[in-house]
Amino acid sequence: MRKYKAVIGLEMHCEVKSNSKVFSSARNSYNDTPNANIRPIDLAFPGTLPTLNIECIRKALLMSLILNCKVPEYMYFDRKNYYYPDLPKGYQITQMHDPVGVNGHITIDVDDYSKDVLIHDIHLEEDSASLDHYSTISLIDYNRAGVPLLELVTEPCLSSSKEAVAFLEYMRRVYQYADISEADTKKGQIRCDVNVSIMDEDSTELGTKVEIKNVNSFANVASAIDYEIKRQSELKDAGRYDEVEQETRRFDEESGTTIRMRGKVDAIDYKYYVEPNIPKFKIDSAWLEKIKKDIPVLPRERKQHYMDDLGLSEYDANIIIKEKDYADYFEKCVSLGMNPKVAANYLTVQIIAYLNKEGITLKDFYLIPEYLLEITTELDKETISSKQAKEIFNKSLEEKKEPKNYLSENKQISNxxxxxxxxxxxxxxxxxxxxxxxxxxxxxxxxxxxxxxxxxxxxxxxxxxxxxxxxxxx
Amino acid sequence: MIKTIEELHEMLKNGEVTSDELVKDSLKKAHNVQDKCNAFVTILDDAHGSEVTDDILSGIPYGIKDNYSTKGILSTGSSNTLKDYVPFFTATAVSNLEKHNVVPIGKTAMDEFGMGGTGTTAHTGNILNPWDTKRMAGGSSSGSAASVAAGVYPFALGSDTGDSIRKPAAFCGIVGYKPTYGMISRYGLFPFASSLDHCGCLTRSVKDAAIVVDAMKGIDKNDLTSWDSSDIHLYDSLDGKVKGKKLFYIKEIVNLENYPDASLELKEHLNNFYHTLDYLKEEGVEVDEVSIDKNLINTIFSVYECLSCAEATSNMSNLTGIIFGPRGEGKNINEMMKDHRTKGFSSLIKRRFVIGSYILQKENQERYFVNAQRVRRLIVDKMNELFKTYDGLIMPVSTGPAPYIDGSKDEITKDNTTNLEEHLQIGNFGGFPSITIPNGFVNDLPVGINITGKCYDDANVLNIAFALECKMPYKNQVAPQFKEGENA
Structure with missing residues (x-):
């Protein structure tokens, strides 16, 4: 198989965190009980009308600004019309004509190099209901119908599955850092469509684009891309590139292959037109300025800071920025005066191990930075041994009592x-x-x-x- | 009891009649109108009187068009697709009214989902005109117009996407008013074309229309297009002082010269229109003939057809028989939806869906849909420009009285009268407040006149209509065969 240049574009759908749904007053929360979070509009009962969740707009604008996108002057929505059992209204409210952001870019790290990923657009829309198919019946859960969704579309600017996954991983973190989404793939909060084409190394002419819909994990994104590059390359090697059709495929997890869904001629005409029930409104510039202030320090900048200013290794820095909770915890420790390396060490070794063992997140971790500081201060002063520090750490977690309670009985005699x-x-x-x-x-x-x-x-x-x-x- | 709301309130307050008696009388008349005109989908025989308070509407019976969602009460939109649908929530306009202790008597039949102007597409059959049951009641608020014209109650709710309140009002000799877009929440109104849909009412007097809309209106968190009208008090604003007001009519639509082959009926109708203008002039109102580019006027119906069909296609995509409505048959979900929709919709609606789909198709959208939106804007801009000078547009409604249902005996005008039949759609394009009142008779059948003004200027428009109404003897008129004591 010859080596060809792969051209990859991604569509990343991410569910937005909010109290209520984007065009409905029903609760937006992950719920195991089907059809518990619903209002009449989520089932499209006749006469229902969309409402608008301003917090979702704010988050969409925030993401648009993070991605350095151009924000439109006016906010409005479009209808995407198609029939599907998971779409009660028969149309999805989305943004086609004037998305919340266009022409953006964001820098990501891929192994040992960094890459500027071009963003075509980002738009706010509503999720569909979820379907469970059984042998003779299908069940519909409308809890997800109307959940706010941000769809981010990159330019076809990625060249490997590695870059694609690096981008998705990074964006997942950005969503978390900006508190826009939990971005939990296990809860299905992130779903991707992938576009893949290949071309000769020395060519500038794009090949035939194949779209793979609804890939639900980053690992599958990588597999789908790799498979598709291989499939297209083999056809090209064999002189049968004309068999690569502009089509929509799906990824089959079991076989690790992609399977044709429909060709270009069967492409659905979504008959987009402006949603008449949500009046167009001007995006207030003062509001936009305020949102700008909410842009968090992004993981990549934080990593740089940890390495350059706080003397951490890249290895430790990478672990800490993996989750916003980690980074926030670490930064809090440092701001309390803790030695960065000591804090990093505690976090990357003991704390993460403990979280994994207990299956909890840092939010539920008893030893807040202030408590950890009680231990490290004494350790610094050498009033306790590292062995004692470990004991106090464990005991404090076990009995949910502040470390200082154990310090007096454990304090070293250093006089x-x-x-x-x-x-x-x-x-x-x-x-x-x-x-x-x-x-x-x-x-x-x-x-x-x-x-x-x-x-x-x-x-x-x-x-x-x-x-x-x-x-x-x- | 053929009385105005004010009169009924007075009688209720001083004990001349009880709310229960009014309701019983209303139910009896409803059944009579049902027998003769087929005006109802549902008559609420269990209805009983409500507490009478100082609220002018308390204790008074009324009718609701069947495209308003009413909790626990069958709401079909006169369509087979919803023939057994009982909603679990009530439209905001209705719940606003309920706060006034009004008593619903029935749900009125209509053109299926409001998509017709004849009253001949309801799933319960043709709705007939109480003045002459061989004639149409007009539509789509057919049952509401027929029942009010037959004196069942002083008012009924309607909805208006093209002229669905204002045309049947004219054909039935009553008042039909649709206020400015968004003054009344559309939450719970089955949509036809969202950007054109209005709630409103049919009554027998302008004052009653003002009272009813005062009670229906209000900003609603469930309808983003609704607005705060709390400083508008329509009923209190009616003083009949119209001296110095200025109205215009459109030469290209109204002038008889446009119709060299006009039928006698049409001639009479237009002459009657001019005659009515004299009443206004007597009150010191200036009425001017204004000329508007004929090309622009000629677009009105096409623009309406494009926009309303396109929006309707999308709005009614929820009618699949999956979540509500009779489940269709089929091997898979697509077949089931197809079966439900094939069996459920009348051919008129299907035709509109085909047009709407075609117009929205990617390759046609720019040519038809987007251009229609542009022309809509041109028409609205033209009107708003004229509204800088004028308080309103005054026009005759349609080409005369209600046509025959079978069309056989209609006097045919060979000229194209589309513009005369369809010009009320201007009011929907701009969301303008618009009211039809009866202005006389042609061939012993009622005809109407319409006044349309600029957005948010409802009080002014109603006041002009009120002043005109006072000059004519048609206030609170009822179709002869339904007059008190003449019930079969």
Whole structure:
């Protein structure tokens, strides 16, 4: 198989977090009970009309600004007309003529290089209901009908499955960082369509575009792209490139292949036209300025900051920016005065391990940065040992009590006078052992240390004990 | 009891009649009108009187067009696709009225989903004109117009996408008023063409129309196109003082010269129109003939047809028989939807869906739909320009009295009278307040005149109509065979 240049474009649908749905006052929340979050409009009962959730508009504008898009002067919506059992109204309210953002770009990191991904547009729309197909029946759950959805469309500017996944991973984080979406693929909050074509390495002429619809995980996006590049390349190698048709396919998870759904001639005419029930309104520039202020520091900028200013390794920085919760926790620790490396170490090793073990998120993690600081401060002052620190960490989590409660009972004795007194007393009571030690039985040093520890119930600062013993015995 | 709302209120207050008696009388008349005119889809025989308060509407019976969603009451839109549909929520306009202790007597039959002007496409059969049951009541608010004209109650709700309140009002000799777009919430009104759909009412006097719309209107969080009209008080604004007001009519539509082969009926109708203008002049109203580019006038019906069919196609895509309505038969969901829609809709509606779909198709949209929107804008701009000078447009409604249902005996005018029949659609293009009142008789049948004004200027438009009504003897008129004591 020859190597061809792949040209990939993505459509990323992401469910927006909000109290109510975008054009309906029903609750927008993930719900296991089917058809619990519904209002008459979600089932398109005759006479129902759309309402408009301003918070969803705000979030759409925020994302548009993050993506450096051009924001339209007026906000309005379009109807996309088609019949499908998951679409009760027979049309979807979306944006076609004037999306909330066009002509944007965002920089992402792919392994060891960075790439500027061009954004064709981003638009706000409503989700459809979800269907469950069984052998003889299909069930419809309208909880999802009307859930706000942001659809982001890239230019065909990606060249490999690796870049595609890097982009999706990065965007997922951006959605979380900006608090626009939970962006949880497991809850089906992100769905993708993928466009793939190939062309000769030295060519500038785009090949025939094939669209793969509704790919539901990033791993499947990669598989679908790789499969499609392979399929198209093999046909081209065999001189049968004309068999690559402009068509819509779907990814079959079981076989790891793509399967034809419909060709270009069967393409649906969605008969888009302006939604008459939502009056066009001007996007207030003061409002837009206010939204601009809500743009968070994005993961890529944060990573740079952690490495350049806080001295973290790229490895640690990458782990921390993976989730906004991690990054926020880390930054809070640093802002409280914690040593960045210590904070990073706690987070990337102990805390994440604990979260994974308990199956919880950082939001439910008992040891907030302020509590962690209680431990690290003492560790810094060497009033506790790292072993003790670990014990306090665990105990505090286990009993859900502030670390300071354990510090007094665990506090190291680091007072030289106090330690010297204890040591003197022990030496007085162990004259025989001193003799033996001085006669060459040097391993008895450990015995003296043990005695001190026993006396102090392990709280003596071991380094200081060694120093004092050294000075007294040698 | 053939009385105005004010009179009924007075009688209710001083105990001359009880709300229960009014309701019983109304139900009896409803059945009579049902027998003769087929005006109802549902008559609410269990209805009983309500508490009479100082509210002028309290205790008074009324009718609701069957395309208003009414909780617990069959609401079919006169379509087989919803023949057994009982909604679980009530339209805002109706619930606003309910706060006034009014009593619904029935749901009135109509052209299927409002998509007709004849009253001959309801799933319950033709709706007949109470003045002459061989004639149409006009549509689409046919049953509402017929029942009010037959004196069942003082008012009924209608809806108006092209002229569906204002034309049947003329044909039935009563008042039909659609206020400015968005003054009354459309939430719960089965949509036909959202950008043109209006709620409104049919009454026998301008004052009653003002009272009813005062009670129906109001901003509604469920309808984003509704607006706050709390500082507009239509009933209180009626003072009949119209001296110095200025009206215009459109020469290219009204002038008899446009119709060299006019039937006697049409001539009489237009002469009667001019005669009516004299009443206004007597009151100090200036009425001017205004000329508008004939090419623009000629577009009105095509623009309406394009926009209304296109929007209707989309609006009625929810009627699939899956969630509500009779489930269609078929091997898969597409066949089931197809079966439901094939069996459920009348051929007129299907025709409009085909036109609407064609117009919205990608390759046709620019040519038909987008151009229609542009021309709509041109027409509205032209009107708004004239409304800078004039308080309103005054025009005759249609070409005369209601046509025969079978068309056989109609006097045919060979000239193209489309513009005369369809010009009320201007009011829907601009969302303008527009009211039809009866202005006389042609061949012993009622004819109407219409006044349309600029948006939000409802009080002014109604006041002019009120002043004109006061000059003529048609206020509160009822079709002769339904007059008090003449019930069969």
């Amino acid at each position: 030289e006078v106090e330690l010297a007194e204890i040591i003197n007393k022990i030496l007085e009571n162990n004259q025989e052992q001193i003799e033996e030690y001085k006669n060459g039985k040097t391993n008895l040093f450990q015995y003296f240390v043990g005695q001190v520890m026993k006396e102090t119930k392990g709280k003596a600062n071991p380094n200081m004990v060694r120093d004092i013993l050294n000075s007294k015995l040698n």
